[in-house]
Amino acid sequence: MKLTLKIWRQKNADAKGKFVTYDFDGASPDMSFLEMLDALNTKLIKARIDPVAFDHDCREGICGACGMYINGHPHGPGKAITTCHLSMREFKDGDTIYVEPWRAKAFPVVKDLIVDRTAFDKIQIAGGFISTNVGSAPDSHALPVEKSKADEAFNSAVCIGCGACVAACKNASAMLFVSAKIAQFALLPQGRIEAKERVQAMVKKMDELGFGNCSNTGACEAECPKEISLVNIARLNREFYCAKVSP
Amino acid sequence: MTKLDAKIPEGPLAEKWAKYKASAKLVNPANKKKLDVIVVGTGLAGAGAASSLGELGYQVKNFCYQDTPRRAHSVAAQGGINATKNYKNDGDSIYRLFYDMIKGGDYRSREANVYRAAEVSNDVIDHFTAMGVPFARDYGGNLDNRSFGGVQVSRTFYAKGQTGQQCLLGTYSSLNRQISQGTVTMYPRREMLELVIIDGKTRGIITRNLITGEIERHSAHAVVLATGGYGTIYYLSTLAVNSNPSAAWKAHKKGAFFANPSFIQIHPTSIPQLNEYQSKLTLMSESLRNDGRIWVPKKKDDKRVANEIPEDERDYYLERRYPAFGNLVPRDVASRAAKERCDAGYGVGKTGLAVYLDFRDAINKQGEKAIEAKYGNLFELCRIITGINPYKDPMHIYPAGHYTMGGLWVDYNLMTTIPGLFSIGESNFSDHGANRLGASSLMQASGDGYFILPYTISNYLADDIKTPGISTDNQEFEDAEKSVKERLEKLVSINGTQTATSFHKRLGEIMWNYCGMSRNEEGLKKAKQMLKELKEEFWTDLIIPGDLNSVNQELEKAGRVADYFEVADLMVDDALNRTESCGAHYREESQTPEGEALRDDKNFSYVAAWEYTGESKPYILHKEELKFVDVEVKERSYK
Secondary structure (H helix, E strand, O other), X not given: OOEEEEEEEOOOOOOOOEEEEEEEOOOOOOOEHHHHHHHHHHHHHHOOOOOOOOOXXXXXXXXXXXXXXXXXXXXXXXXXXXXXXXXXXXXXXXXXXXEEOOOOOOOOEEEOOEXXXXXXXXXXXXOOOOOOOOOOOOOHHHOOOOHHHHHHHHHHHOXXXXXXXXXXXXXXXXXXXXXXXHHHHHHXXXXXXXXXXXXXXXXXXXXXXXXXXXXXXXXXXXXXXXXXXXXXHHHHHHHHHHHHHOO | OOOOOOXXXXXXXXXXXXXXXXXXXXXXXHHHOOOEEEEEOOOHHHHHHHHHHHHHOXXXXXXXXXXXXXXXXXXXXXXXXXXXXXXXXXXXXXXHHHHHHHHHOOOOOOHHHHHHHHHOHHHHHHHHHHOOOOOOEOOOOXXXXXXXXXXXXXXXEOOOOXXXXXXXXXXXXXXXXXXXXXXXXXXXXXXXXXXEEXXXXXXXXXXXXXXOOOEEEEEXXXXXXXXXXXHHHHOOEOOOOOXXXXXXXXXXXXXXXXXXXXXXXXXXXXXXXXXXXXXXXXXXXXXXXXXXXXXEEOOOOOOOOHHHOOHHHEEOHHHHXXXXXXXXXXXXXXXXXXXXXXXXXXXXXXXXXXXXXXXXXXXXXXXXXXXXXXXXXXXXXXXXXXXXXXXXXXXEEEEEEEEEOOEXXXXXXXXXXXXXXXXXXXXXXXXXXXXXXXXXXXXXXXXXXXXXXXXXXXXXXXXXXXOOOOOOOXXXXXXXXXXXXXXXHHHHHOOOOEOHXXXXXXXXXXXXXXXXOOEOHHHHHHHHHHXXXXXXXXXXXXXXXXXXXXXXXXXXXXXXXXXXXXXXXXXXXXXXHOOOOEOXXXXXXOEOOOOOEOOOHHHHOEEXXXXXXXXXXXXXXXXXXXXXXXXXXXXXXXX
């Protein structure tokens, strides 16, 4: 395949970035998108050009490290997949492909396509846990959980923390990410005890870190590689209001 | 001459751990606050240890190379996590899990450690449940179980096909809680490049900040390595592509013995390599072998598409060779059988290095709906990666490097041969012998981190309470930092023409061909020579663009590949030394007339712990004899 790649290059957080065009004819349809970039990088290195930096690790869609804005979509054109699972079969010979980092104030660019997502960790540190010490747990069956609730909690818990929701949102809101964690714990009896403090602390931290507000556009849900539902945001709002009304 | 003492407590097997805990030395809360512990790695073992030690009141510094601890490779485990709850009333017990692990490991692991791993497995499940890990439940609201290969009970807890992810996120949440309380300080995007030893005790590490390139000194009263395995030695494996042996290897070169390095599990059902650019092999869960049938054409180089090959021209070779277990033979056996067929010229696909995993019969019998309910996500994954629709055409699968049973040698305290250096999870060697059973890696990693290390490290630190905070101005830190910088500068100054990845690929190919699923003396000796030549080429023709003082992913890769040359050499030595076949280690010279693995208990019932003696100097082999008191050593047969 012959491709024209327009890739965002930025030396570091303080530098000014720009698109650089690469004519690349080393792609094959059975490559993944990241393998195509690997091949481009090999070519660049041999030409003594600094290769394109990008985060990646498991390359099987579960660690959440990879994430690029490809042709206007987080993780590219495929539905419900991460960038590492995006196949070059999705593209045609002769295509022009734009590749950018996540764009959000709370996710500053580190280099090229790498962004700093520690803001997500900070939100989790603010309250994304159930306070239980090692060794203090009762037998697992001491607290039965309705199957439907457990399944729903699981569906919220599959978030991989990649940040596609923030990148997709015109407001760069982190509501889908935060709501998934809030919902997971709110649905489980273990998580109810700290539910009110948790939702207030996490929302407060999210606001402090410069994420935008939610205007219910739904782009986050449409682009989420794990298909996390907007219902989580509704649940977050409910938890938040209830915590405010009856603290 | 041997220096090895496993420090196994006296007394009956079932009482050892209780006795140990009752007599272990303690550190009072006021003193804990004054003691620093470094934990490298944030998987189930590392983040579990960091949060547990934080709860106890130690000052913990936790490091990972990823941008956030939540991405450690425990996240990718699919199937489940074992515990001996016996919720199914099917006869499970601590002893039974212990027995299954000893047998599954082909009698090459240490009884006392394995028993303890089984013993704490229930605590692990209870803790995860309390932390809100959404395990699968039944309609009564209780936790559900499924069964896994190599055992006769249902003891595997699971969260769909994402058990590792859910357990890791639970552990990450406990870590975050300690970070919020100030007991744990997190250092992401750091790579450990050296271990610092002062007066014979482990006192710190040197790291590189992967964003700024800064070389940093970190001190502590003890260091815990939870840095995973070295399966990426084959380049292509089921591991995260940045997984690496470097931290453990630096420790090894500073004096920590490395045990059974040649014991690597090759998983039989991975999606095969598609092209030369491929960077990673994706696993298809072992559970697929419950309904899928594995076959190749009976005719060599048969170019017909699978569905055009009539039933009587198909060779269901596992069913043919192992009628009792059929497609459900253990991983090591299934992997070798696939390789045997492909090497004999019966492989399928473009490369001939694949076999079919066919669901036609299962779909005809159970219907597409039932199969979709069980394996829908895996079929979709297969379709995304290969373009093959497994509902219509058989999957192509081939074995891939997966898990390293070998690792740093540790005693019962999980301490290496360097005082104050501990190793937990996959990075140590202790619990899986020569072959690991499914769903026991999450179990062992969590048990080590949450429930075992906190006791054993306190026992060690109790003697160190009078030692004030360790200064990083010591000469030893100075020297360690200097050696790290010199090596990095050496790497970037080679200025050759070949990339680190291209060397890694060639290294991986040598290891896969000569020290992979099947090994023989001639091949191993050849590999040793090839590795030597390739290593020389690496150090003269490597190219790394960029500099030392910023993000430089090529530099990161090169450092790891440089270490891999040394790991590979030791792996080959270990495989050469062990002339028996056991578990995943198959020496062609040691097989039964039917071609099955043949153990040599008389000569090899020991852990091979290798001592590094210096650059280009021969290793010293220390043998820890394995004594089996509570199990009878038998032959493993699946016919």
